[in-house]
Each structure stands twice: as structure tokens, then as C-alpha cells.
Amino acid sequence: MSLTFESLMEDSEERGLPLWRVILENEIDNFGGSEESVRSAMKSRLKIMSESVKKAATQALPTVGNLISGSAKRAEEYREKGNTLSGELINKVMTAALSCSEVNAAMGRICACPTAGSCGIVPAVIITLGEERDIPEDKLVEALILLSGLGAVVVENATVAGAEGGCQAECGVAAAMAAAGAVYLAGGDDNTCLSAFTIALVNVMGLVCDPIAGLVQIPCAQRNASQAVNALISADLALGGMTIPVTPDEAVAAMYAVGKSLPRELRETALGGIAATESARHIEKSIFG
Amino acid sequence: MPISIFDVTGPVMIGPSSSHTAGAARLGRMAALIAGGSFFKVDFLLHGSFARTYRGHGTDFALVAGVLGMREDDENLPRSFEIAKDRGLEFSFGVIDIPGAGENTALIRFYMDGGKIREIVGSSLGGGRICIIRVDGIETELYCDNPTLFAVHRDRPGMLSRITSEVASSGINIAVLRCTRKEKGNLAYTIIEADDEIPSSVSGTLEKIPGIVSVILISPGGK
Incomplete structure (x- = not known):
């Protein structure tokens, strides 16, 4: 049987198990190990994530061309002044996402989720909520198991590669995964997690992948910050009772179809979008000659 | 083929790109394993997207780190050029067109201590996965994700x-x-x-x- 959101939910209902546990048991059935070993492997990823959300918030890291060096530190200093427009939590989440993007661009250690280019979104949401709400580590690990299982459905049926599906497939899917994880941490049920997933993906439908000079910096860092916020607000919309008359399987299929219909210029080739602007070309020339 | 949750949340790697950095490090490491034994010089000939974008993604550092035996999450990866020099390993980079090969492909030529030359061609497939497609001129298909x-x-x-x-x-x-x-x-x-x-x-x-x-x-x- 193919892996879909529908099949996962059917499995969950038939066996009377929460979605995260169905995903955990599928993992053990397919790849071996035990609940303890899967939890422990996920915990080690959580640790890498907690390092990468902090590292660039206190020190600027050098990146090729230094296009985003210092962006996380500046965002952190701004938040600390306590006069942000969108509030503490949103600014914390954005700083955390920017830090991961900067660590990644500076050739530091990150955990891809689902890709390296989108590695800031899930950690920013899960770790920041964990800190803000004092959530035990075990529950954070369960959220990661859940959202990774949802990401696997996208990998199975569509793509998470910017070169294939645009930014919607990378940062968009990361936002959808993070939204589902956020709902889980807030105590929402599985259907609400899937609504949040779908809403986040709908919000980002069509976003192109257009990195300046082909570097994983601009607009990747900005998109990590904004998609982390997309995850949070999508989770709130779902927790507030918003449902959407589109199934998550349909939303993923739609995202994939949109991705395939994007011209090559808008799929990680640095030939279109903001990468093709005069300013971007100038930056490209100054770095690579 | 079922997809592991750790292929979605993972790999843990040195940035910035799972295909151009993590995959390149893995490709280098597996190629060195297949070359077998010690070598004093390595040529890296890059094809496709590897050839066009390697400098921005640290593909060059990652390939050298890989042949030195470093893993894709080794924080010394960005220092691989210095480490290679310290160990007396010579290396060079060039561009090549390999007809029919995937976008992210490299031909890695090892100059072995005994005087033999070994040529290994492999592609980075995305998400840190690789496939060795040719060894010493003979086609093959080595994914190296199982024993x-x-x-x-x-x-x-x-x-x-x-x-x-x-x-x-x-x-x-x-x-x-x-x-x-x-x-x-x-x-x-x-x-x-x-x-x-x-x-x-x-x-x-x-x-x-x-x-x-x-x-x-x-x-x-x-x-």
C-alpha cells in the first residue's frame, strides 16, 4: 500500500494509535531498531538543532560573499530591545531560523529538515515553542517523529527538492511539517495537525527557488524566517478551528503539479526571480568574477 | 521503497547543500574506500552543476574532506585543504563533460602509492545520497547505503x-x-x-x- 496521509490516518484509526506512534512503528517495521533507539536518534538530531538555532544569534559567521553574515545577531539585538511589531515569540522564531540558515551557509553543522536550505524552519518552531512553553524533551522528540513522518509522505508522493519543485517544496514543506509539529506541542489532535500542515502548504503554493548567485543565502534566510512564521500562524489558524476543504494529499499533489509547471529558471538555477535582478547579478559578479 | 523519517529529518551535515556538500563528502569518502589503499595525489574533475556551482557550495572542500576519510558532519570539513596539505596530499580541480551523467557528478582520479591510477566516477543524488557509476572505466551502480x-x-x-x-x-x-x-x-x-x-x-x-x-x-x- 502506498504511503499517503489518508493511509496513515486509516492506520491510526484501525489500530487506535496516535499518528506519531503509527509513524514510529512503521519506522521500526521498515528499518529495524526499537522505540528507544528511534527516540535516541531523534534526540541527537534535536541536540544539533538546538545548537544551530543559537550559534549565529550571538556571533556573526562568515559566509561566501558574507551575504547574510550577522543577520541572526542583528535580529536578536533588535528583539532584545523589546519594541518589535510582531511580538516576542515571532521574533524569537525568526532569529532562530536565521541562525540555522547562517550556520548552514557558513559550513557549520546542521540537521537537514527536510533539506539543508530549509534547515531553519522546523528547529525554529519546535525548539522555540519548547523553551517558551517548557515542554519536556520527550514530547519534542514525538513532535519531530510526527512531522518527519508527514515529510516522508511528501518525499514519497512529490518532492522536497528546490531544483524540482521550487521553494514551496523545500521551505514550504518544512513550514507544513513545522505547523503540524507546533499543533502537536500545543496539544491539538491529529486532524488538527493535518489541517495546520495543509494550511501552511496552501499559504506558500507557488513560491519559486531563486537564490542570488546560486548561494544558499538570499532569499533562503528570509524564507526560512518567514516560513517559520507561516508555520506558527497556520498552527494557530488550525487550533482556532479553521479547516480547509482540501485534503493534505491533494495539497501535496497540487504543490507537486505547480512545481513541475514552474519554468527551469525558477527552480534553483539562479536564472530567474530575484536571482536575475540587476543587483543580484552585480553580487554574483563581485563574488565569482 | 519506504522512506525513513531520518532521511527527512537528516542527514546531520556540514552546510550548505545536501547534494553539493554532504553528497560530495560522501562521494569522496566512498571513492577513496573503493580505490583501496593509500594515495598521494587526487584529481577531481567536475561535471554539470558540480562544475558550475562548486565554489559557492564548498563542494571542493567536501570532496577533499571525503577522500581524507571525513564524514559529512565533520566540523573540520571546511579546513580540508589545510589538512590535506599537512598530510602531504596533493589535489587539483578541473571541469569535464561526462555524457549522460547526472547533474552532480565527479570523476575522481587517485594516484596510488604503488604507482597505479584509479578512476572513480560518482554522482550525488540529493539528500546526501550518492551512486558510484563507474570504476576504472567499467560501469557499475554502487549506492553505498546498505552494507x-x-x-x-x-x-x-x-x-x-x-x-x-x-x-x-x-x-x-x-x-x-x-x-x-x-x-x-x-x-x-x-x-x-x-x-x-x-x-x-x-x-x-x-x-x-x-x-x-x-x-x-x-x-x-x-x-
Whole structure:
């Protein structure tokens, strides 16, 4: 049987198990190990994530061309002044996402989720909520198991590669995964997690992948910050009772179809979008000659 | 094929790109393993997107780190050029067009201490996964994500059964079996992917069999 959101939910209902546990048991059935070993492997990823959300918030890291060096530190200093427009939590989440993007661009250690280019979104949401709400580590690990299982459905049926599906497939899917994880941490049920997933993906439908000079910096860092916020607000919309008359399987299929219909210029080739602007070309020339 | 949750949340790696950095490091490491033994110089010839974008993604640092044996999450990866110099390893980069190869492909040429030259071509497939597609001019298909045995042997009757029976006698189940050769009666490759780690005694025994040139065991390492 193919892996879909529908099949996962059917499995969950038939066996009377929460979605995260169905995903955990599928993992053990397919790849071996035990609940303890899967939890422990996920915990080690959580640790890498907690390092990468902090590292660039206190020190600027050098990146090729230094296009985003210092962006996380500046965002952190701004938040600390306590006069942000969108509030503490949103600014914390954005700083955390920017830090991961900067660590990644500076050739530091990150955990891809689902890709390296989108590695800031899930950690920013899960770790920041964990800190803000004092959530035990075990529950954070369960959220990661859940959202990774949802990401696997996208990998199975569509793509998470910017070169294939645009930014919607990378940062968009990361936002959808993070939204589902956020709902889980807030105590929402599985259907609400899937609504949040779908809403986040709908919000980002069509976003192109257009990195300046082909570097994983601009607009990747900005998109990590904004998609982390997309995850949070999508989770709130779902927790507030918003449902959407589109199934998550349909939303993923739609995202994939949109991705395939994007011209090559808008799929990680640095030939279109903001990468093709005069300013971007100038930056490209100054770095690579 | 089912997808592991750790292929979605993972790999843990040095940035910035799973295909251009993590995959490149893995490609370098697996190529060095297959080259087998020590070498003093390596040429990296890059094809496709690797050739166009390697400088912005640290593909060059990652490839050198890989042939030095570093893993894709080793924080020393960005310092690989210095480390190579300290160890007396020479390296060079160039561009090549390999017809039909995937976007992120490299030909890695090892100058072995004994004087032999070994040429390994591999592609980065995305998400840190790789495939070795050619070894010394002979097509192959080595993904290195399962425990793998790679045997180079003479192309003559009975070789395959000797190899498989040796693996079977160690109690290992064969998941995938591939055989390739360039021309009849010359060299052939047999690749066995297994469910569990293949004990080193298997390669030791096989290497004593006349007609077997070399046997390399590849362990994908922990997730």
C-alpha cells in the first residue's frame, strides 16, 4: 500500500494509535531498531538543532560573499530591545531560523529538515515553542517523529527538492511539517495537525527557488524566517478551528503539479526571480568574477 | 521503497547543500574506500552543476574532506585543504563533460602509492545520497547505503557462485546482486548489498581465491 496521509490516518484509526506512534512503528517495521533507539536518534538530531538555532544569534559567521553574515545577531539585538511589531515569540522564531540558515551557509553543522536550505524552519518552531512553553524533551522528540513522518509522505508522493519543485517544496514543506509539529506541542489532535500542515502548504503554493548567485543565502534566510512564521500562524489558524476543504494529499499533489509547471529558471538555477535582478547579478559578479 | 523519517529529518551535515556538500563528502569518502589503499595525489574533475556551482557550495572542500576519510558532519570539513596539505596530499580541480551523467557528478582520479591510477566516477543524488557509476572505466551502480561487498574479479565461470556462497555461509542475506563487465573474459564487478554488516572474514577468504582481484566491504555507517 502506498504511503499517503489518508493511509496513515486509516492506520491510526484501525489500530487506535496516535499518528506519531503509527509513524514510529512503521519506522521500526521498515528499518529495524526499537522505540528507544528511534527516540535516541531523534534526540541527537534535536541536540544539533538546538545548537544551530543559537550559534549565529550571538556571533556573526562568515559566509561566501558574507551575504547574510550577522543577520541572526542583528535580529536578536533588535528583539532584545523589546519594541518589535510582531511580538516576542515571532521574533524569537525568526532569529532562530536565521541562525540555522547562517550556520548552514557558513559550513557549520546542521540537521537537514527536510533539506539543508530549509534547515531553519522546523528547529525554529519546535525548539522555540519548547523553551517558551517548557515542554519536556520527550514530547519534542514525538513532535519531530510526527512531522518527519508527514515529510516522508511528501518525499514519497512529490518532492522536497528546490531544483524540482521550487521553494514551496523545500521551505514550504518544512513550514507544513513545522505547523503540524507546533499543533502537536500545543496539544491539538491529529486532524488538527493535518489541517495546520495543509494550511501552511496552501499559504506558500507557488513560491519559486531563486537564490542570488546560486548561494544558499538570499532569499533562503528570509524564507526560512518567514516560513517559520507561516508555520506558527497556520498552527494557530488550525487550533482556532479553521479547516480547509482540501485534503493534505491533494495539497501535496497540487504543490507537486505547480512545481513541475514552474519554468527551469525558477527552480534553483539562479536564472530567474530575484536571482536575475540587476543587483543580484552585480553580487554574483563581485563574488565569482 | 519506504522512506525513513531520518532521511527527512537528516542527514546531520556540514552546510550548505545536501547534494553539493554532504553528497560530495560522501562521494569522496566512498571513492577513496573503493580505490583501496593509500594515495598521494587526487584529481577531481567536475561535471554539470558540480562544475558550475562548486565554489559557492564548498563542494571542493567536501570532496577533499571525503577522500581524507571525513564524514559529512565533520566540523573540520571546511579546513580540508589545510589538512590535506599537512598530510602531504596533493589535489587539483578541473571541469569535464561526462555524457549522460547526472547533474552532480565527479570523476575522481587517485594516484596510488604503488604507482597505479584509479578512476572513480560518482554522482550525488540529493539528500546526501550518492551512486558510484563507474570504476576504472567499467560501469557499475554502487549506492553505498546498505552494507555492500564490491568484488573485482576475472570474468570466468564459477566466480559468482564462489562469492555468493561465501556470503551465504556467513549467514548474511543478500538483498541486491549486480554484475557488470566491460568485455567478455576480462574484468568483472560483482556487487552485493546485504541487510546486515558483512564480516571482514568474508573478504579475507574471497581474496585468497584465484581470479579474485580485490574485495572491498563498505559500511554505510550509523544513521
